[in-house]
Amino acid sequence: MNPSAELSEFLRTRRARLRPEEVGVVPVPGVRRVAGLRREELAQLAGISVDYYTRVEQGRIRRVSDSVIESLAGALRLDQHEQEHFRNLAQPSRQASREPAQQRVRPGLRIMLDALTDVPAYIVGRRLDVLAWNEMARALVADFPALTPKERNLARLVFLDERAREIYPEWEHIARNVVGNLRLEVGRHFDDPRLAGLVGDLSLRSPEFRNWWAGHDVKSRTFGTKTFRHSEVGPVKLHFSTFQLAEDPEQKLIAYAAEAGSDAATALRLLASWNATLAPGPISAADPADAIDRS
The missing domain is CATH 3.30.450.180 (Beta-Lactamase)
Incomplete structure (x- = not known):
């Protein structure tokens, strides 16, 4: 499985479940073609640039910083387990080896x-x-x-x-x-x-x-x-x-x-x-x- 693709879909689905009025964001004018928050609205809420957020969501940032993860997690209202999942996908170097050891019960x-x-x-x-x-x-x-x-x-x-x-x-x-x-x-x-x-x-x-x-x-x-x-x-x-x-x-x-x-x-x-x-x-x-x- 591709962590970049997983990260992209995870962030997209988290955006889709939030609406601007629910999180205190002034909606971007124009016809809304997406469910939930637009990228620019989420970027505004998280305090990061639209271009940077777009690259994060598209999996084009090799390792997302802790500060950006925390900002986006707060903006998306992620719970404890969602934050853990987000961090695992956004910082893949934290993952285990490719061949995990076989598990044994003592x-x-x-x-x-x-x-x-x-x-x-x-x-x-x-x-x-x-x-x-x-x-x-x-x-x-x-x-x-x-x-x-x-x-x-x-x-x-x-x-x-x-x-x-x-x-x-x-x-x-x-x-x-x-x-x-x-x-x-x-x-x-x-x-x-x-x-x-x-x-x-x-x-x-x-x-x-x-x-x-x-x-x-x-x-x-x-x-x-x-x-x-x-x-x-x-x-x-x-x-x-x-x-x-x-x-x-x-x-x-x-x-x-x-x-x-x-x-x-x-x-x-x-x-x-x-x-x-x-x-x-x-x-x-x-x-x-x-x-x-x-x-």
């Missing part, structure tokens, strides 16, 4: 996952690959051991697994968040061929993904609630929290918990009880070397 973390017998939890890595999980996550989210390494990916599960719309009553909300998370991944690793392949595959096979991807929205939710519709215990509304691992910031532990005394807590106890009866033993990944997609 043994102690796998032991901890297996010890969480009543808390669904899994670890997500680069490209939203699911690297490890516990038995409760297998029972609630997906039967990860039955999937190929390529299929153990949150984006593929949400958009390409036909059961996703049954499992997630709020499917569109979750799917849009997945798109936003992938867009952040592209900013961080625009030169990752496997990430480009994932985006291309999803774009070909899912019209919803293709449509939302064109919007260049950036999102990252680290906590909140999510509802699952389980075939045996019914709707389960859980709180989730995401924890970034210190030893590998690109690995995140995602854990789900229910409010005490709630129907969801009862449902988790039932799942835990069934797992204790049926599970052959702790499962945190099919195999450490098989936890990533090698295709």
Whole structure:
């Protein structure tokens, strides 16, 4: 993926969502042929020349300065994650190497996952690959051991697994968040061929993904609630929290918990009880070397 093209489309779509009257800019006279702010209006708001902004948006500035990034981020009203994405695209020298090291989940973390017998939890890595999980996550989210390494990916599960719309009553909300998370991944690793392949595959096979991807929205939710519709215990509304691992910031532990005394807590106890009866033993990944997609 080309960071200059990504930067151009990102800035264009951010301009399109703002109108002059919303940001206190006097509209440029004449017939408006574009949605949102014109380039000259945004340049005026950010305090930079129209020519310079045009070159930034067209990807003709090799490395945009911090001061210009901050000015444009403020003018465009970018949130924290949008600013991060903007900076990654505007200063590509900050990116990781072209061949990121293969990710591994340390043994102690796998032991901890297996010890969480009543808390669904899994670890997500680069490209939203699911690297490890516990038995409760297998029972609630997906039967990860039955999937190929390529299929153990949150984006593929949400958009390409036909059961996703049954499992997630709020499917569109979750799917849009997945798109936003992938867009952040592209900013961080625009030169990752496997990430480009994932985006291309999803774009070909899912019209919803293709449509939302064109919007260049950036999102990252680290906590909140999510509802699952389980075939045996019914709707389960859980709180989730995401924890970034210190030893590998690109690995995140995602854990789900229910409010005490709630129907969801009862449902988790039932799942835990069934797992204790049926599970052959702790499962945190099919195999450490098989936890990533090698295709």
